[in-house]
Amino acid sequence: MHVTGSSVLLDSTIVIHHFRRNDEVTKKLFSSGPLFLPSVVVGELYHGAYKSNQPEKNLELLANFLLLTTVLPVDVATSNYYGQIKAALAKAGNLIPENDIWIAALAREYQLPIATRDKHFELVPGITVLYW
Secondary structure (H helix, E strand, O other): OOOOOOOEEEOHHHHHHHHOOOHHHHHHHHHOOOEEEEHHHHHHHHHHHHHOOOHHHHHHHHHHHHOOEEEEOOOHHHHHHHHHHHHHHHHHOOOOOHHHHHHHHHHHHHOOOEEEOOHHHHHOOOOOEEEO
């Protein structure tokens, strides 16, 4: 897989703000290079769509958005990074949500910056965090 310097890995917080028509986030999305979504984030977004008051509308919105991205699956290499990151966080006494450790593992594996609104990604060594 070819990843360019302007590529970005999206956290669910960014996609949700885009869906809620946050113009600042949408502008950054469409001025970035290739957009990547962790498979874990896709699961979070499906969860949100199904539990919403308008699941059909939100599932369609998600399906259309997925056409604009490349979904990165978790594999053995990702799992290795996950183990490294979780061990480092545990040793430092810094707990973050499980899904975010997987997201950080994909960011490290593919050397992609994470676009997010969650500050706890700062606790993960070896990744670049973009606050949109």
